[in-house]
Amino acid sequence: xxxxxxxxxxxxxxxxxxxxxxxxxxxxxxxxxxxxxxxxxxxxxxxxxxxxxxxxxxxxxxxxxxxxxxxxxxxxxxxxxxxxxxxxxxxxxxxxxxxxxxxxxxxxxxxxxxxxxxxxxxxxx
Amino acid sequence: xxxxxxxxxxxxxxxxxxxxxxxxxxxxxxxxxxxxxxxxxxxxxxxxxxxxxxxxxxxxxxxxxxxxxxxxxxxxxxxxxxxxxxxxxxxxxxxxxxxxxxxxxxxxxxxxx
Numbered sequence: 001x002x003x004x005x006x007x008x009x010x011x012x013x014x015x016x017x018x019x020x021x022x023x024x025x026x027x028x029x030x031x032x033x034x035x036x037x038x039x040x041x042x043x044x045x046x047x048x049x050x051x052x053x054x055x056x057x058x059x060x061x062x063x064x065x066x067x068x069x070x071x072x073x074x075x076x077x078x079x080x081x082x083x084x085x086x087x088x089x090x091x092x093x094x095x096x097x098x099x100x101x102x103x104x105x106x107x108x109x110x111x112x113x114x115x116x117x118x119x120x121x122x123x124x125x
Numbered sequence: 126x127x128x129x130x131x132x133x134x135x136x137x138x139x140x141x142x143x144x145x146x147x148x149x150x151x152x153x154x155x156x157x158x159x160x161x162x163x164x165x166x167x168x169x170x171x172x173x174x175x176x177x178x179x180x181x182x183x184x185x186x187x188x189x190x191x192x193x194x195x196x197x198x199x200x201x202x203x204x205x206x207x208x209x210x211x212x213x214x215x216x217x218x219x220x221x222x223x224x225x226x227x228x229x230x231x232x233x234x235x236x237x238x
Contacts, residue, residue, distance in 0.1 A: 109177035
């Protein structure tokens with residue numbers, strides 16, 4: 001079964017750090033771009049960061065640049081998000097998501113086709 | 126304030142047809158970037174519903190359809206069912222943003238009356 005399972009969430013004080021993990025199974029993890037997407041309580045989805053198959057390219061939303069680091073371990077089929085200098089506005093459910101490639105009618109598209117169940121991060125004193 | 130604008134809520138009776146709009150601008154949908162749609166049932170993770178503007182992944186009923194025109198995209202649901210009650214999000218890319226430019230709409234809550 002194709003699956004993503006996040007872990008590492010919890011309660012942390014402002015300015016603190018947390019490391020999220022995402023364990024992949026059921027597919028060739030090293031063949032896909034991977035992303036972190038978050039959802040604040042009662043709010044919509046926000047893309048946070050993504051990483052290329054071999055880890056050579058990484059991109060971040062402006063609000064987390066310089067504070068969050070995305071990484072991956074293809075040997076262990078794992079994705080990570082190191083979150084530093086956490087702020088109250090980082091409070092959210094964090095999902096890891098696979099960027100799958102779909103082709104139709106001669107065109108190919110990359111979309112978030114597999115999602116984990118999410119892990120809650122609460123930044124509060 | 127999301128880059129892509131969706132109505133906060135829509136509603137319809139069972140069996141009816143509803144549409145959800147996703148309005149962008151010249152730097153995202155209007156620039157030709159493709160639109161994907163996701164369905165998020167209460168308390169669950171999002172699920173890919175439509176990819177590449179109008180294509181359904183395997184397993185998604187043909188009651189769901191998507192389209193894109195100009196700076197907007199739409200999701201249509203026909204033969205509305207109680208199980209369709211969920212939040213729906215559009216997603217595209219914005220060339221004016223740094224990084225990968227992935228953007229989501231603010232989401233639309235569908236209520237089945």
